[in-house]
Amino acid sequence: MESEALLSVRDLRIAFAGVEAVRGLSFDVRPREVLALVGESGAGKSLTARALLGMVPEDATTSGTVTLLGDTDLAAQRGLHIALVPQDALSALSPVHPVGDQLAAAVRSVARVSRKEARARAVAALDRVGIPDAARKARAYPHEYSGGMRQRAVIAMATVNEPDVLVADEPTTALDEERRDQVLRVLGEQREALGAALVLVTHDMDVVRDHADRVLVMYAGRLTELGPADAVLGRPRAPYTAGLLASLPEHDAPRRRRLPALPGTPPAPGTLPPGCAFAPRCPLAADLCHREEPEPQEVEGHLVACHHWAELPHPAVDLFQEKQHASS
Numbered sequence: 001m002e003s004e005a006l007l008s009v010r011d012l013r014i015a016f017a018g019v020e021a022v023r024g025l026s027f028d029v030r031p032r033e034v035l036a037l038v039g040e041s042g043a044g045k046s047l048t049a050r051a052l053l054g055m056v057p058e059d060a061t062t063s064g065t066v067t068l069l070g071d072t073d074l075a076a077q078r079g080l081h082i083a084l085v086p087q088d089a090l091s092a093l094s095p096v097h098p099v100g101d102q103l104a105a106a107v108r109s110v111a112r113v114s115r116k117e118a119r120a121r122a123v124a125a126l127d128r129v130g131i132p133d134a135a136r137k138a139r140a141y142p143h144e145y146s147g148g149m150r151q152r153a154v155i156a157m158a159t160v161n162e163p164d165v166l167v168a169d170e171p172t173t174a175l176d177e178e179r180r181d182q183v184l185r186v187l188g189e190q191r192e193a194l195g196a197a198l199v200l201v202t203h204d205m206d207v208v209r210d211h212a213d214r215v216l217v218m219y220a221g222r223l224t225e226l227g228p229a230d231a232v233l234g235r236p237r238a239p240y241t242a243g244l245l246a247s248l249p250e251h252d253a254p255r256r257r258r259l260p261a262l263p264g265t266p267p268a269p270g271t272l273p274p275g276c277a278f279a280p281r282c283p284l285a286a287d288l289c290h291r292e293e294p295e296p297q298e299v300e301g302h303l304v305a306c307h308h309w310a311e312l313p314h315p316a317v318d319l320f321q322e323k324q325h326a327s328s
């Protein structure tokens with residue numbers, strides 16, 4: 001599909017009790033890029049992110065391949081070449097060990113180095129994320145850190161082994177706006193400094209706009225659209241992407257506020273309609289859509305899974321606003 005991939009996902013399927021929640025997903029992560037995964041709740045974003053780390057739930061059945069740097073043994077690469085930036089800084093750090101010890105243990109779990117070297121790398125990682133007097137702070141416990149410093153410490157934990165890929169699943173949902181910006185800034189700086197790629201699961205289109213190079217839009221466990229973030233946000237080719245954008249506050253003109261821009265909810269796994277899973281909510285849906293699930297196809301530099309992409313108006317958000325306006 002795409003050359004120069006750092007990480008390749010091919011036909012990823014993740015099922016629980018025979019019901020697929022991720023249904024044949026293929027995409028690449030390129031070196032140094034920020035790839036955002038977006039979509040409504042239940043789209044399969046977190047499962048996909050976990051699959052990149054070889055961390056799908058134990059009761060899941062997985063098929064397809066995830067290849068990182070030519071290797072499919074993800075567990076062996078976790079912490080070394082790919083690392084998770086946890087959502088919740090407090091639960092990510094053990095309360096009973098000094099922060100520096102936890103980082104040093106993370107170093108020694110993947111590299112055969114002396115305690116002294118592990119310690120030096122731990123302090124360097126804390127210093128890199130902007131923790132003042134890092135050597136002294138390394139001896140402190142998490143509860144002795146302020147909230148902001150704890151957030152930085154978990155980013156240091158994820159980056160201490162200088163991975164090639166960072167995976168962050170909604171790293172800012174629990175945070176206020178100021179803290180959110182700070183976490184994203186520190187994460188961005190670390191990514192730059194390490195030359196790492198970042199896979200960022202988010203609900204927040206502002207975050208996508210400000211931080212992502214490319215965006216993968218998921219719906220009901222499948223790829224709906226994938227392309228450069230500015231192109232996908234500026235001129236989406238899939239009706240679902242248009243619906244997501246139409247739901248943003250800036251498109252929610254007061255006179256249209258009575259109905260949600262994107263009506264309905266996504267189907268749960270196991271309750272999918274025949275054909276395109278988005279068809280029941282899609283203003284462009286026609287017979288074919290209710291019969292046949294569209295495969296992703298290349299459309300002007302995007303991958304788009306839609307039978308009727310060519311009929312999207314421009315701006316595409318009008319598809320939802322016009323319909324809603326007419327019915328309100």
Ligand SMILES: Nc1ncnc2c1ncn2[C@@H]1O[C@H](COP(=O)(O)OP(=O)(O)OP(=O)(O)O)[C@@H](O)[C@H]1O
Pocket residue numbers: 016021039040041042043044045046047048057268269
């Ligand atoms: N441990 C599990 N057991 C059974 N089903 C699961 C499990 N984890 C996820 N699922 C199913 O997979 C679907 C996708 O889950 P996932 O967490 O990847 O969604 P998501 O897109 O990240 O949603 P959100 O934005 O709410 O986190 C869920 O709707 C759920 O039905």
